């Protein structure tokens with residue numbers, strides 16, 4: 074079990090030592106709020122990790138071992154914790170906003186998943202299966218470079234947009250999310266259209282395209298690193314100055330905040346999320362749009378971009394530029410509620426009933442705004458909201474902010 | 489040597505020593521773990537990251553408005569308890585005198601009536617908190633022996649302190665001895681259980697504040 078706690082440093086140890094058992098975190102977590110089941114109390118979800126820490130690493134570990142106060146975490150125990158760690162935590166970090174001790178439980182859940190992954194306890198259907206394929210092929214859906222290249226050319230043809238693929242030199246390389254590849258291919262046409270419109274030098278790189286990083290949510294550290302280093306190498310190979318993360322919260326978290334650590338030094342390029350690039354382009358005039366009038370819409374923040382990524386302002390700037398009548402939900406921005414499917418929960422099949430319950434919060438919030446459309450900048454959120462909406466016979470439309478910008482470009486260039 | 493002399497002398501020194509050594513050990517055990525360097529480009533300067541740490545230390549004293557409807561009872565009870573304890577500890581004349589004798593520092597005390605009221609409220613809040621801990625399903629699930637031991641070791645000094653201030657109740661000398669011994673028990677336990685949050689709260693908030701400021705997220 075030592076590997077469970079292998080990379081615990083002072084920040085995580087502080088978190089592990091500080092809990093005062095006040096129970097407040099439960100009241101911020103959608104899974105507790107919607108079920109009233111105390112097992113969904115955030116800090117309770119990482120109990121095995123804490124037990125391993127107290128036994129192996131904490132300042133009084135010798136006392137815990139001497140008096141048998143923290144027994145070894147067994148495989149059986151871990152197994153019984155699997156559903157709590159994978160199905161009922163989307164690593165949204167809302168609990169860390171309410172915790173008086175400022176414990177980052179989402180971070181601890183990620184560490185707990187490392188232990189479960191190494192014990193072979195990722196829910197196989199189908200997060201585990203995706204992570205396995207990603208580890209082997211670089212893509213959760215097992216796409217080869219050649220398949221990706223063909224796919225991009227097909228998308229270009231279908232949408233009438235010039236695709237730049239595997240060019241030797243480029244300033245900007247956009248990455249994609251495997252959810253986009255599977256469900257929202259138009260988003261790849263959208264990014265190509267916008268980059269063409271901006272007149273920048275850019276290229277997709279088939280040697281580092283899929284930023285989704287299912288490994289991160291599965292707890293597979295080696296896989297996570299492999300995907301990340303693949304993108305870094307691709308960016309270095311073409312001398313990119315900017316790597317653009319797709320509409321995907323966790324992809325941004327990984328590349329923006331973790332990749333440099335995996336690389337072992339500061340990255341020689343900047344990493345931006347697509348909304349940040351769009352906001353920049355709209356501000357400096359490289360992106361020109363035909364603003365609409367009176368479209369009443371709301372915006373769903375992806376937790377990894379807002380609360381945990383500091384990128385809440387960009388989408389709002391974009392929506393203003395588009396002339397959208399933005400009706401914010403309660404708790405918009407930093408305190409937003411997760412869509413219910415983040416952190417890989419959307420990829421755990423058996424978690425669907427829980428996800429649907431969590432979705433009810435979002436549904437109530439959206440309905441309270443009176444908006445017809447919910448924009449988002451995360452394909453995972455988009456997919457979860459669409460699924461949730463379908464199950465609940467919801468009439469609101471869920472849409473991508475990126476695609477909306479591409480559809481609104483002034484003098485739409487098809488080149 | 490009477491028991492009171494023992495409590496005021498060697499017992500106080502020993503418990504202070506255990507408290508300080510225990511706290512130092514625990515903090516060292518946390519802070520000396522291997523740190524991973526952070527290479528990701530920060531959104532903000534070092535000064536603003538420090539500002540984020542300081543800001544989160546302060547902002548976390550009052551929960552965000554959106555959370556209040558669900559946590560008001562616990563927050564209010566906890567606030568009354570913590571504030572009451574602070575008033576009694578820092579404002580009570582005998583406590584100030586003790587600190588003065590030990591360190592030379594002195595500050596004006598609060599009126600005795602206020603101190604008695606604050607101790608009464610503290611005691612009432614503590615009783616409500618422990619009842620709530622036994623009744624609330626989340627708190628029951630989270631609670632360990634540490635919660636009850638820590639509660640008792642804070643409750644006893646508060647209780648004996650109130651009895652002392654009443655003067656008429658019981659034998660003053662014995663009560664004072666009990667009061668001092670109960671505080672010493674608390675001091676000895678402090679580094680080993682959840683009472684250590686009195687220090688960890690600042691370190692934890694600072695750490696999150698700096699980390700979030702680095703990311704440009706709200707602190």
Ligand code: SF4
Pocket residue numbers: 101102103104114115116118161162163164165166167168169178179182
């Ligand atoms: S990170 Fe989000 S889902 Fe996970 S325990 Fe905290 S509030 Fe709940």
Ligand code: SF4
Pocket residue numbers: 091092093094095096097098099116171172173174175176630
């Ligand atoms: S809110 Fe923080 S201190 Fe309170 S129980 Fe949850 S993790 Fe522990």
